[in-house]
Each structure stands twice: as structure tokens, then as C-alpha cells.
Amino acid sequence: MWLLPRTHFPSSSSSSSSGSLCRALAIFSFLLFAVSLFASPTAASRGDRLPEFKDCVQGCKERNCLSEKTPLPLHLRLLLWNCPSECDYACQRSVTASRAANGQSTEQFHGKWPFKRLWGIQEPFSVLFSILNGYVHYAGLKSLKRELPRSYPLYPYYRLFSIFGMFCWFWSTVFHMRDFVFTERMDYFAAGANVLYGLYLAPIRIFRLYRSTYARALRIWGIVCIASYTAHAYFLLGIRWDYTYNMAANVVVGSITNTLWTYWSIRHYTRLKSFWAAWPGLIVMWLIMAMSLELLDFPPLAGALDAHSLWHAATILPGMWWYKYVATLTLPPSFSYSFPSFIP
Known part of the structure; x- marks a missing residue:
């Protein structure tokens, strides 16, 4: 050797x-x-422009993020999730599930695929x-x-x-x-x-x-x-x-x-x-x-x-x-x- x-x-x-x-x-x-x-951040994707996604996020914020904010679990807050970002994630999952049920394609949001998070991990x-x-x-x-x-x-x-x-x-x-x-x-x-x-x-x-x-x-x-x-x-x-x-x-x-x-x-x-x-x-x-x-x-x-x-x-x-x-x-x-x- x-x-x-x-x-x-x-x-x-x-x-x-x-x-x-x-x-x-x-x-x-x-x-x-x-x-x-x-x-x-400037990354944008086709999913961001979907009308159903925009409406979902806006409605979620109006219901949960204005006067009386819906509290988040501690493990989410430790990873810096807040009410708007939680709405964004929830709407990504909701829109993705709806499109899959209708036989439509999965779209990216903010430059990334809509992953299922685990304990707040994206x-x-x-x-x-x-x-x-x-x-x-x-x-x-x-x-x-x-x-x-x-x-x-x-x-x-x-x-x-x-x-x-x-x-x-x-x-x-x-x-x-x-x-x-x-x-x-x-x-x-x-x-x-x-x-x-x-x-x-x-x-x-x-x-x-x-x-x-x-x-x-x-x-x-x-x-x-x-x-x-x-x-x-x-x-x-x-x-x-x-x-x-x-x-x-x-x-x-x-x-x-x-x-x-x-x-x-x-x-x-x-x-x-x-x-x-x-x-x-x-x-x-x-x-x-x-x-x-x-x-x-x-x-x-x-x-x-x-x-x-x-x-x-x-x-x-x-x-x-x-x-x-x-x-x-x-x-x-x-x-x-x-x-x-x-x-x-």
C-alpha cells in the first residue's frame, strides 16, 4: 500500500x-x-397565482389573524410559525388536496412543493x-x-x-x-x-x-x-x-x-x-x-x-x-x- x-x-x-x-x-x-x-423573498410559482389559493389565504387571515388571533401550538411557535404563515400552509394543503380529488396537477407554492410538515418541520x-x-x-x-x-x-x-x-x-x-x-x-x-x-x-x-x-x-x-x-x-x-x-x-x-x-x-x-x-x-x-x-x-x-x-x-x-x-x-x-x- x-x-x-x-x-x-x-x-x-x-x-x-x-x-x-x-x-x-x-x-x-x-x-x-x-x-x-x-x-x-421573491420566489413565486403558479400555485401562488391560483384564485382559490388567494381566496383561501385571505379568508383564513380575516378569520384567524386580525383582532382575536388563533393561538398556535408551542412547537409551531418555536419554529417561528405565525398566523399568516399557518394560513398559507393550511391553504396549500387544502388546495392541493382539492386539485388531486379533481384530477388536476400538483402545483408549487413560493418555489417549493406543498410538503406535509412534521412537528412544524417543512x-x-x-x-x-x-x-x-x-x-x-x-x-x-x-x-x-x-x-x-x-x-x-x-x-x-x-x-x-x-x-x-x-x-x-x-x-x-x-x-x-x-x-x-x-x-x-x-x-x-x-x-x-x-x-x-x-x-x-x-x-x-x-x-x-x-x-x-x-x-x-x-x-x-x-x-x-x-x-x-x-x-x-x-x-x-x-x-x-x-x-x-x-x-x-x-x-x-x-x-x-x-x-x-x-x-x-x-x-x-x-x-x-x-x-x-x-x-x-x-x-x-x-x-x-x-x-x-x-x-x-x-x-x-x-x-x-x-x-x-x-x-x-x-x-x-x-x-x-x-x-x-x-x-x-x-x-x-x-x-x-x-x-x-x-x-x-
Whole structure:
């Protein structure tokens, strides 16, 4: 098995950098929240324009939200539901049920399908799968911190990969629990940061930029990635919030990352003839097939399970596989990973 050359990398330095990153992410979240206070939702769908929906919402508000407001259960208030939003949700469900009974199509409202909420959670399955994805990174981080020798030069980079992953899936969970301008922004920016960090990590691992001889190239690469993300965030927040552009940017960055790992897999499998060398390429293929679910947008099954939630479900096992690959590539045979062993 090919192992990385061992070089000294103090653990205190990596812990400090990870702590600084966590503080930076917290500050970024606060600043984005401040900006979002001045934003307002603009997404509209065909369902919003249905006369029966408009009449339903108006009548509900007049009956329940004017002089004597109908009290909401505590669990709804904890998730920031109020009388108008409760009317909106109730009318979505009512209109959707009526249209289904009449053989009419299911329509989107405010840019989303009319999901059946659970305990006030708007998209229960997307929340569940986001939590499981986040746990994959949490468990991976704990295992690497416990088992990975601090002398491995890639140790801090893998730790940051886990931190970015947890940050991404935390905000995915929050966004799918309650869709506000702020939670949407945080979900998009956290996902973008996670995707871009994946691109930042790939050349470091593949071309061994962690070596001291490449110190200048590594700094330049880091500056390029930070500048790119800053420009991306500035365009979306300061110029125009463009969903198409945001998706295109993430697809381009992700495609470059996938190409690099596919190149790595082909090169090393050809040289080593070992199945584990092909794992990154197989993980990439899995993720590409999982992303295709986003192209199969359909009304949620049983009002709860849609293509987007299935996409989140499909990314759980590749995450587990990735951490096992990292362990196989960099750790001695005594390493024991905390996930089940059914992953090859």
C-alpha cells in the first residue's frame, strides 16, 4: 500500500486553524444574517397565482389573524410559525388536496412543493437526510482526530474538510426545517463553501502541494480560492441573487473537482492494480448519478419524499466511503473506522 511521506505537522497548529475557521464561519453567519434582514423573498410559482389559493389565504387571515388571533401550538411557535404563515400552509394543503380529488396537477407554492410538515418541520425527509449527512462528517472527524497521526501532512486539510461538511449540512438541515430568506442564503453559501473547499483540497492531495517545496504555490492556490468565493458571495449579495448562476458556479467547481479525482483514480489504478485506488473515481460516479435526481423533479410522494430529498439520501453512503478511503490511504492497518463495514 502506498503511504504518504511522513513529515512533522504539530497538532496544536491544526487545532488552532480549525478553531479559527469555526470562529470565522460563525462571524460569516452573523454578517450574512445582518444583510438578510434587508432582503425579502421573491420566489413565486403558479400555485401562488391560483384564485382559490388567494381566496383561501385571505379568508383564513380575516378569520384567524386580525383582532382575536388563533393561538398556535408551542412547537409551531418555536419554529417561528405565525398566523399568516399557518394560513398559507393550511391553504396549500387544502388546495392541493382539492386539485388531486379533481384530477388536476400538483402545483408549487413560493418555489417549493406543498410538503406535509412534521412537528412544524417543512421538509421532514430532507431534514432527516441532511442530519445523517452531517453525522457522516462528524463521525469522520472524530475518527480521524482519534486515529490519524498528527505527523501526516494532510491531517489538517482532512479535518477542515469535515468541518466544512458539517457546516454545509447544518445549514441544509435548518433551511429544510424552515424556509426563510436567511436560512436559504445560509444553505446556499454553506453548500458553495463546501464545494469550493473540495476543489481546494483535491490539488493539494493529488499534486502533493502540502510539500514544503510547493509552499508558494499552495499560498497562491489558497488566495485564488478565497478570492473566488468572495467574488461569488459579493455577486449574489451585492449585485443580483441569481439561482441559475449559483447552480452553474457550483456545477463547474464540482465538475473540476470530480475530473481531478477521476484522473487520480485512473492513474493510480493503472499503476497499482489495486481496487482501493479506484475508489475516488467510483465515488465521483455515484455522486454524479445522485445529482441526476435533481433533474427528475416531481411532486413529493405521499406529500413528503421528493427528488431533492432523495438526492440528499443518496449522498450519505459516498460520504462514508470517502472517509474509509482516506483511512485506507493514509492510516496503518490497525485503524478502525466507526461506520459499518459493509462499505467495500
